[in-house]
Amino acid sequence: MNKLLTAENSGTPLIIIEKTTYQGWLENQDKPSQTWLENTQFSGQGLALIPNNQGELSKALFVVADAHDFFACGDLIKKLPQGQYLLQADDEHIEAISFGWLVGAYTYDRYITNKNDKPLARLAINNADMVESAIKFAQATALTRDLINTPAADMMPVDIAKAAMALAEQFNGNVKQIIGDELLVHNYPTIHAVGRASVHKPRLVDLTWGNSNNPQVTLVGKGVCFDSGGLDMKPAAGMRNMKKDMGGAAHVLGLAQLIMAHNLPINLRVLIPAVENAVSSNALRPGDVVTTRKGLTVEIHNTDAEGRLVLCDALCEAENDEPALIIDYATLTGAMRVALGTELPGFFSNNDQVATDITTAGLRNSDPVWRMPLHKPYDNLFDSTIADMTNCPSQPFGGAITAALYLQRFVEKTDWVHFDVMAFNIRQLSGRPLGGEAFGIRAVFDYLQARFK
Template sequence: MNNLLNAQNGGTPLIIIEKSAYQAWLENQTEQSQTWLSNTQFSGKGLALIPNNQGELSQVLFVVTDASDFFACGDLIKQLPQGQYLLQAEPEHIEPISFGWLVGAYQFDRYISNKSTKQLASLAINNVDIVENAIKFAQATTLTRDLVNTPAADMMPVDIAQAALELAEKFNGNVKQIIGDELLVQNYPTIHAVGRASIHTPRLVDLTWGDSKNPQVTLVGKGVCFDSGGLDMKPAAGMRNMKKDMGGAAHVLGLAQLIMAHNLPINLRVLIPAVENAVSSNALRPGDVVTTRKGLTVEIHNTDAEGRLVLCDALAEAENDEPELIIDFATLTGAMRVALGTELPGFFSTNDEVAAGITLAGSKISDPVWRMPLYSPYDNMFDSTIADMTNCPTQPFGGAITAALYLQRFVEKTDWVHFDVMAFNVRHLSGRPLGGEAFGIRAVFDYLAARFN
């Protein structure tokens, strides 16, 4: 990304202003520039390429509604002719412009034979710190997107483990794995139960980094690499994009990269239960009863409610360390998408101060999140006549809340945040192409940085 954004001080001027400032800016331009913009019927919004007397590109103008929006300039890098541009903008707008510029360059072309050879433009910003920071955030976003976009055939539990190993190697962390039947030996029965039907062996990936003397933060990510629904099989339409069901794992790895790249003074642990929810003769059945790591017995009402099963063992393990904070990310329920749509991630928290801090952090950097209620009167919907609880209620209402309430039973003492995210763009937006997307990781990182730095 260094070739797309640098800290040099030269290039064709790229002026980025807000629409409210356009008229004042125009009045201070040369008569030639004013005439050019008038004759090209520039409306005071969007992109204008302004030539000099020789017809060569003299400067570029880009007018946006809100230049503090981190995605306002997300498509600009692909609209400009090749070359280097020197940013001219208000100081408070430089950081969001830099981030939008880089994430707008993203393209997942791993499986495209005839890759584009077009050279993208580069942007010069006379601020080394902003450049380096924007690159770190864009790299974390790219990692998350790439992991989600990769087809399940190339993103099974072993591949998620490999991504964690590569991160650990880059930042001097450590990774341990508990694989296959060893999950039973070491008491992770629900992870094993969900993943045992697949030829792709289930595993718990455990990444650690940082000084053990620092406050511990544990991230947990749902790593269901493909979700057929199990014996309660999904219809074809519901299965089509289930490669993204490991989006929680992708999010915690992206967030972990941000934490490590910025060297936050925390003791980081990342737990990823990685499985494929497949169909086979030994698949988990509706009506089976499994015993969780915590000791609670769970009657399986629906095998397609498997994410909470793999997460509950990992959350129980996460609390053993008594960390300062546990945060999990999961593509857990369609109900959350019904409630908030695909572009606003919902989250639950047992701590009001933490929830407010994450929400405020996200609102400042165009990474909005929305707190949902842990409405305890719904808890008795998990009642079972033969076990301690079921894995999901028999009625469909409030599905995101009930899924969170299930998970809450496995985190009793520690402050906890649970994100239920889409992990996927279903429409193109500025700087956000169709496909895998990172939701909430920048908000959480900024909260953590403010709290622990």
């Protein structure tokens, strides 16, 4: 990425403007440029390559609807001919353009034998700080996408742990793990219960970084590396993309990379319960009762509601430190996708101000999020006749809300945010290819940066 975006002051001019300013811009251009755009029937939107008198590329023009949109220029890097371009744009648009330029270069080609090695265009911006910042955000987005896109065969609990250790090594952090039956010894019974049927041992990955004197922020990410549904097995169509069920883990690692790369003055902890929800002779059964780390007993109504089970033990542990804030990310419910679609992540929070500030941050940087209600009257839907609660209601309505209410029982006294994300693009958009995607991590980072200066 360093080569695709540089802090220089040379290159073919690349002019990026908004559609509403195009006519005014055109009137101030030389006659040959005006004639070229007229004769090529340029519509005043999209890309135009303008030659000089010798037929060589003189400048490139890219007209967008909204240059504040961080993805407006997401496809531009792959549309321009090879070479270096010098950005000419309003200062208020440079941050969005820089990010869109870099994320548009993303491709996941780990398993492609004949890779496309054609060099991409390069963009020069006469602002070193902006270049450095854009690279950090694009790298965090790429990390999140890469982890989600990797097939489950190569992204099991041990691989999530390796990704966490690589980050810790890069930024001088520390990683501890509790693996297999040691989860029972250290009282993480629901993580063990969900993951015990797999040959890939379940584990709790615990990354720490920063000065312990700083305010603590704890991130918790659902790391279900593949979700068969357990004994309540998913149909084939529902199982096809379940490699992405560790998307919560990918999100907290991407967010952690942003926090560490920017050296935010916080004491960071990242907890990832990493498991495979598999089927075997010792698999968790419908009707079983498990005791959580908190001590609450849970009757298993459905083994496919396993994400909340692994998260609840981690959330209980997260609150032990009395952090300033707990944030969890999870690919938790299809109900959230029904409510908001696949491209708008929903979140819940027990703190109105935190929720408002995160929403505002997301609107500024094209990372929108939508708050959902923690509707307490639905709590009694978890009633069980033989345990303290069930892991999910027997009726399907309000599934994203009830899942959040389940998690809230394990966060009693700490400000908390729960993201229920798709973690996957099911259609190709500007700067957003099919496959793994980061939702809400830039919104949360901007919030954290503003709060913990």
